[in-house]
Amino acid sequence: MAFFLETLLGGLMSGMLYSLVALGFVLIFKASGVFNFAQGAMVLFAALSMARFSEWIPQWLGIDNLFMANVLAFAVSILVMFAVAWLVERLVLRHLVNQEGATLLMATLGIAYVLDGVGQTVFGSGIYKIDVGMPKEPVMMLESVFEGGILINKEDFVAAFISALLVVALSIFFQKTSTGRALRAVADDHQAAQSIGIPLNRIWVIVWCVAGITALVAGVIWGSKLGAQFSLSTVALRALPVVILGGLTSVPGAIIGGLIIGVGEKLSEVYLGPYVGGGIEIWFAYMLALVFLLFRPQGLFGEKIIDRV
Amino acid sequence: MSGRKIGEVILDLKNISLSFGGVKALQNISFDVREHEIRAIIGPNGAGKSSMLNVINGVYRPQEGDIILRGVHHANMDSYGAAKAGLARTFQNIALFKGMSVLDNIMTGRNLKMKANMLQQAIWFGVAQREELAHRLKVEEIIDFLEIQHIRKTPVGRLPYGLQKRVDLARALAMEPQILLLDEPMAGMNVEEKQDMCRFILDVNDQFGTTVVLIEHDMGVVMDISDRVVVLDYGKKIGDGTPDEVRANPDVISAYLGASH
Ligand SMILES: Nc1ncnc2c1ncn2[C@@H]1O[C@H](COP(=O)(O)OP(=O)(O)O)[C@@H](O)[C@H]1O
Ligand SMILES: [Mg+2]
Numbered sequence: 001m002a003f004f005l006e007t008l009l010g011g012l013m014s015g016m017l018y019s020l021v022a023l024g025f026v027l028i029f030k031a032s033g034v035f036n037f038a039q040g041a042m043v044l045f046a047a048l049s050m051a052r053f054s055e056w057i058p059q060w061l062g063i064d065n066l067f068m069a070n071v072l073a074f075a076v077s078i079l080v081m082f083a084v085a086w087l088v089e090r091l092v093l094r095h096l097v098n099q100e101g102a103t104l105l106m107a108t109l110g111i112a113y114v115l116d117g118v119g120q121t122v123f124g125s126g127i128y129k130i131d132v133g134m135p136k137e138p139v140m141m142l143e144s145v146f147e148g149g150i151l152i153n154k155e156d157f158v159a160a161f162i163s164a165l166l167v168v169a170l171s172i173f174f175q176k177t178s179t180g181r182a183l184r185a186v187a188d189d190h191q192a193a194q195s196i197g198i199p200l201n202r203i204w205v206i207v208w209c210v211a212g213i214t215a216l217v218a219g220v221i222w223g224s225k226l227g228a229q230f231s232l233s234t235v236a237l238r239a240l241p242v243v244i245l246g247g248l249t250s251v252p253g254a255i256i257g258g259l260i261i262g263v264g265e266k267l268s269e270v271y272l273g274p275y276v277g278g279g280i281e282i283w284f285a286y287m288l289a290l291v292f293l294l295f296r297p298q299g300l301f302g303e304k305i306i307d308r309v
Numbered sequence: 310m311s312g313r314k315i316g317e318v319i320l321d322l323k324n325i326s327l328s329f330g331g332v333k334a335l336q337n338i339s340f341d342v343r344e345h346e347i348r349a350i351i352g353p354n355g356a357g358k359s360s361m362l363n364v365i366n367g368v369y370r371p372q373e374g375d376i377i378l379r380g381v382h383h384a385n386m387d388s389y390g391a392a393k394a395g396l397a398r399t400f401q402n403i404a405l406f407k408g409m410s411v412l413d414n415i416m417t418g419r420n421l422k423m424k425a426n427m428l429q430q431a432i433w434f435g436v437a438q439r440e441e442l443a444h445r446l447k448v449e450e451i452i453d454f455l456e457i458q459h460i461r462k463t464p465v466g467r468l469p470y471g472l473q474k475r476v477d478l479a480r481a482l483a484m485e486p487q488i489l490l491l492d493e494p495m496a497g498m499n500v501e502e503k504q505d506m507c508r509f510i511l512d513v514n515d516q517f518g519t520t521v522v523l524i525e526h527d528m529g530v531v532m533d534i535s536d537r538v539v540v541l542d543y544g545k546k547i548g549d550g551t552p553d554e555v556r557a558n559p560d561v562i563s564a565y566l567g568a569s570h
Contacts, residue, residue, distance in 0.1 A: 178416070178423050178441065185406045185417045192404035195366060196484060197392030197421035 002146035007266050009152060013160035015262015020163040021218045021239035022246065022254035023170065024211030029248050030187035031207040032093065032200075034104045041112035042084070042212060043236035044228075045119045047219030049077040051128035051228035070132050074220070081212030084115070089205045097200075116233065125230065130223040134158060159221040166217055167255060170210065174251075179206065187249070241289030247299025257300060261285045313515055315536065316344030320365070320488060320520075325374030327360055334360040335371065336544045342488070347514055347521045349531045351555075352541035353564065358524045359401055361541065362490050365522065366391040366398050392421060397486035399477040401493045401524075407466040411476050414465055415451060418483025419444040451482050455509060471502040478509065488520045489513065495530060503527075507534055528565070532556065540564070 021039060028036045054073035063069060092107050135154040143149035174180035185193040186203045194200055215236070222232055242261050246253025265281040273280050292299075320342040327335040334357045342348045350358045363369040365376065367386035376383045378394055386394070397418075406414050423440060452458055455475055460468060465476055474494055481489060494510065495503045511534055513519050525531045531538060532552040540548035540561050548558040555561055 177437065178420065181409070181413055181417055182420055184409060184413075188406035188408055189404050191368060191388065192400065192406070193417070194388040195368070195392060195398055195404075196418050196480060197389060198417065199389050 002142075002148065002150050005142075005146075006150040006152075007270050008263060009150070010156060011263030011266030012259055013153070013156040013262070014266065015259040016160040016163040016167075017218055017221060017258070018239050018242045018261055019255040019258025020167055020214050021236050022242040022258050023167055023251065024214035025239055025243050026246070026248065026251055026254045027174075027183075027207045028211050029243075031183055032104075032204050033101060034093070034108060035101065035248070036211065037105060037108040038112035038115060039211065039215065039239060040233035040236035041115040041119075042081070042215035043219045043222070044230065044233040045084070045115045045219075046077055046081055046212065046216035047130065047223035047228040047232050048119050048123035048128065049080045050074060050216065050220050051130045051223060052123045053077060054130065055128070066131065066133070074216075077216050078213065081216050082209050085205050085208030085212050088208055089201060093204055094201060112233075116230075120230075127227040127229040128223075130220055130228055132220060132224055134221075134224050155225065159225075162217065162221070166214065170214075171251065183207065238285045241285040243299075244289040245292050245299060247301040250299065250301035253299055253301030261288065264288050313345050313518060315346045318342070319344040319379055320522075321375075321377040322361075322365070323375040323377065325361070325364055325371045325376075327357075327364060327369055327371040333544050335364065335541075338374075338541070338544075338546050340539045340546065340549055342520060342522055343536075344520055345514070345518050346536040347510070347523060347534055349523045349525060349535035349538045350541060351525060351528065351531050351538055352547075354526075355543075356541040357544040358541055359492055360544075362398065362492050362522070362524060366396050366490055392484065395487035396490060397481035397484040397488070398490035399474070399481050399492055399494060401496065403470075403473045403477050405465045405473060405477055405480070408464065410462050410464055411457065411468070411479075412448065412452075412461050414476055415448045415479045415483045416444065418480040419448065421484065447485075448483055451479050454512070455479050455482075456505075471498045474498065474502075474506070475509075478506075482513065485517075486519060488522065491521065491523045493524050493526060496526060503530060510534060 021043065024042075025036055025039050028034055028039075050073055053076045054069045057072045057076070058064065058069045061072075088111060092111060093104075096104055096107055135158060138151050138153050140149040141152050174183060182193070182198045183203055183206065185196075185198055186200060190200065193203075218236060219228070219232065222235055226232065226235070238261070239258070242257040243254060244257075245260060246255070246257025261284075265284050268284045269281045318341045322341065323339050325335050325338045326333070338357075338361065350361055352358055360369060364371050364374075367383075367388045367390055370385075376386065378396075383390070383394070406417065409417075423444065424436075452461060455478065457472065457475055457479065460472060460476075465473060468476065474497075478491070478494060481491075491510070495506050498506065507530060510521060510523065514521050523531070523535065532555075535552060537550060538548070538552055538555045539546060540555055540558070542560075542564040547560040547564055548555045550558070
């Protein structure tokens with residue numbers, strides 16, 4: 001029982017990160033109908049930026065303080081992701097208004113390749129360290145309830161906490177501010193939103209900026225665990241099945257979908273892994289999403305798709 | 310109609326032609342709209358009325374023609390630009406934001422008037438909040454004006470059709486437009502709802518001096534409230550003038566008798 005709980009908690013905590021990345025994904029889809037295949041590349045790009053700037057900035061400025069270096073690198077990386085958002089809107093989206101979903105999807109594939117390419121050219125193609133002082137040692141919890149307690153990875157806990165905080169902050173932003181209201185309006189009806197004076201282009205830049213921030217936070221967390229390296233973009237792509245599971249247009253769906261996949265991965269790894277061989281966590285999310293799609297094509301919380309006539 | 314005074318030409322449409330593939334929705338249409346007037350566009354189904362309105366607020370771009378708004382040529386207007394230029398509209402198939410409450414829907418109409426930037430909103434204090442409150446007051450005035458206080462918090466998707474049309478009007482009014490474009494604001498309403506809507510349109514025009522361009526299917530209503538009427542049929546203009554002139558126009562009579570309504 002204690003072991004099961006331990007696995008479950010581990011899954012919930014890693015799932016929170018998927019939720020965060022999926023949230024960025026859903027926001028872009030809601031606001032612009034773009035299925036953003038570049039989300040994984042954005043995570044990698046952000047992680048590389050964080051890793052390299054935290055290395056370069058102390059050299060440039062001659063400071064010898066890890067904390068300051070991290071703060072500055074994080075701030076610069078936010079600006080980098082905002083610049084990416086702005087460029088994507090300027091150079092790509094703006095010219096593809098009213099195009100088919102498939103065209104937009106292909107365009108984001110292109111963006112993904114460009115980000116990968118530019119990222120490697122500018123930041124290098126090695127494995128870089130991100131050291132933001134995440135606690136590494138595990139802790140025991142609930143020792144009074146279970147014999148021996150359950151083992152919690154402190155790093156996962158902090159990561160999950162930060163992700164949850166960001167998810168909550170973003171939800172509040174979109175529910176309570178006029179920008180959030182404008183975004184919901186655009187998500188609901190492009191044409192009407194424009195006609196009442198909501199600029200689509202600006203909303204697109206905003207959602208790509210938000211997706212950039214989620215990518216950066218996820219990139220820093222994953223990067224500090226695995227190192228900032230090329231494989232991060234595939235880790236982040238596991239947010240795709242999350243989105244399918246949760247429903248492309250649903251914010252709560254993204255959050256719950258992330259948790260389900262996080263838990264599913266961990267449980268299957270532990271309980272099924274021994275029978276089907278290792279590596280199950282790599283394909284489990286996709287399989288779960290596929291099976292799910294057969295029964296509920298619109299996802300857990302997605303709206304049923306009814307064509308407008 | 311009371312003390313309002315019809316002014317100069319505020320919107321001038323010149324030789325507008327619009328086609329969709331082979332369908333010629335509008336063929337060389339010209340007419341003008343004067344400040345403070347209620348200008349109606351009528352005609353049978355498929356005549357091109359909605360297309361005309363969509364051209365005016367930049368949803369459709371005509372292949373030919375010129376739109377002159379307060380003396381300024383607007384060759385490349387999109388609907389955001391139209392909103393900035395003081396045009397507001399309602400839609401034939403109500404285009405409210407279904408997931409949001411009545412209040413939120415109307416608040417979106419204030420978007421152009423809001424100044425607080427993202428950062429201020431993100432932090433949520435001071436400027437942004439004060440601004441939100443000021444706009445909220447304006448919106449409450451409109452809510453009172455259109456007598457929809459009781460549904461303020463209701464999600465619009467749950468409202469009956471007639472009330473949705475009223476909220477659509479409220480959202481447009483929240484923009485404080487100089488020109489209001491209404492696409493069949495009374496379609497699908499019962500007699501009482503139609504009377505209410507007529508009264509609101511006349512009051513908006515009278516109290517705020519808003520210029521109104523109105524599409525209506527129902528001849529009777531149009532003749533009662535409009536100053537001048539354009540008649541379209543199969544994408545062509547077949548009449549233009551005061552309600553009495555239009556009523557006496559033989560082309561108009563035959564178009565309406567020819568069509569099955
Ligand atoms: N977006 C569009 N695509 C193709 N055809 C259209 C479009 N909008 C209008 N039309 C066509 O243009 C003609 C005029 O339509 P519309 O302006 O909606 O007429 P009305 O509002 O007078 O009923 C119709 O034949 C209609 O099918
Ligand atoms: Mg129409």
